[in-house]
Amino acid sequence: MAAAAFQQAIGSIQSYGCCNESGSQKAFGNFSMKLVSNGHVFNVGFLKRGTCSTRGWKLGVIQASTSHTSVANPVSSPTNSNSNDSRKKSNEVALILIRHGESLWNEKNLFTGCVDVPLTKKGVEEALEAGKRISNIPVDMIYTSALIRAQMTAMLAMTQHRHKKVPIIQHNESEQAKAWSQVFSEETKKQTIPVIADWRLNERMYGELQGLNKRETADKYGKEKVHEWRRSYDIPPPNGESLEMCAERAVAYFREQIEPQLLSGKNVMIAAHGNSLRSIIMYLDKLTSQEVISLELSTGIPMLYIFKEGKFIRRGSPVAPTEAGVYAYTKSLALYRQKLDEMLH
Numbered sequence: 001m002a003a004a005a006f007q008q009a010i011g012s013i014q015s016y017g018c019c020n021e022s023g024s025q026k027a028f029g030n031f032s033m034k035l036v037s038n039g040h041v042f043n044v045g046f047l048k049r050g051t052c053s054t055r056g057w058k059l060g061v062i063q064a065s066t067s068h069t070s071v072a073n074p075v076s077s078p079t080n081s082n083s084n085d086s087r088k089k090s091n092e093v094a095l096i097l098i099r100h101g102e103s104l105w106n107e108k109n110l111f112t113g114c115v116d117v118p119l120t121k122k123g124v125e126e127a128l129e130a131g132k133r134i135s136n137i138p139v140d141m142i143y144t145s146a147l148i149r150a151q152m153t154a155m156l157a158m159t160q161h162r163h164k165k166v167p168i169i170q171h172n173e174s175e176q177a178k179a180w181s182q183v184f185s186e187e188t189k190k191q192t193i194p195v196i197a198d199w200r201l202n203e204r205m206y207g208e209l210q211g212l213n214k215r216e217t218a219d220k221y222g223k224e225k226v227h228e229w230r231r232s233y234d235i236p237p238p239n240g241e242s243l244e245m246c247a248e249r250a251v252a253y254f255r256e257q258i259e260p261q262l263l264s265g266k267n268v269m270i271a272a273h274g275n276s277l278r279s280i281i282m283y284l285d286k287l288t289s290q291e292v293i294s295l296e297l298s299t300g301i302p303m304l305y306i307f308k309e310g311k312f313i314r315r316g317s318p319v320a321p322t323e324a325g326v327y328a329y330t331k332s333l334a335l336y337r338q339k340l341d342e343m344l345h
């Protein structure tokens, strides 16, 4: 593909993020991403000013039928009576995916899996930075895993959102928990964002590797064996989940619980984990089990998809609010941002 056409096609997209602790993806400047073209996966690097190198590109799409509400009206959430009007104006919704910020065990280079470890100070900063990047993107519903590092990331990111709605964790684990966490003002409810935490978005269960040091494990069992445990599609680590097993529950959850929300017009953010998100991206971008092997996600980098006319269109990682970026791509997002400006000034 000619450089100019490529630039035009991708503009400011910066995804799937930069090099993470595995070191298996090369980072160029601030961002790098994997692109898939004709069954091939390419590393694409982005220097700070957007210079790039690549050989091919494909937007990920899936088939579905849909009706949507607008991303353009910042005061119109799907719970708001204006949602039918806005549905007429625009039929796109936003889907944001964020891998949690750095955890204390990412920092120590330990296999973490389903062990519930909080963020480091750097992880907190990454979550706040992610929040700045998505501060002009509408969010009506938030899904997180059951693990604190994903929940901290979602909550910290939302402190930066310009709409200033309050994210509230839904406690549906028992009738009593549900009753005791009710909100009795419709007006207040409109200013909240439901947060649904579910174990099916958890990191893949790493079995007997949980708590072990990644480098020491590679020294003991050999680099190749450990790479196979970490990145093969269908080979599980001892007594743990393979990516395929993780995908079975994470993608099923996405399809059963999250897709219907997108179809009904809600803008959704998902804060989850390296492997649960890799499996969801595999589904959204229709990656093969071979292609997903080399997909790496960085901590704290948000990725934006637009769901429009039954298709998921990957837009990349939104840039900071002061810079030109993803807004150039969709009129509805630009309009949403403009309305936020008007509302807040």
Ligand SMILES: O=C(O)[C@@H](CO)OP(=O)(O)O
Residues within 6 Å of the ligand: 022, 106, 110, 111, 112, 113, 114, 203, 206, 230, 274, 275
């Ligand atoms: O330890 C883990 O739980 C995961 C993510 O940090 O590691 P990996 O990179 O091997 O998937």
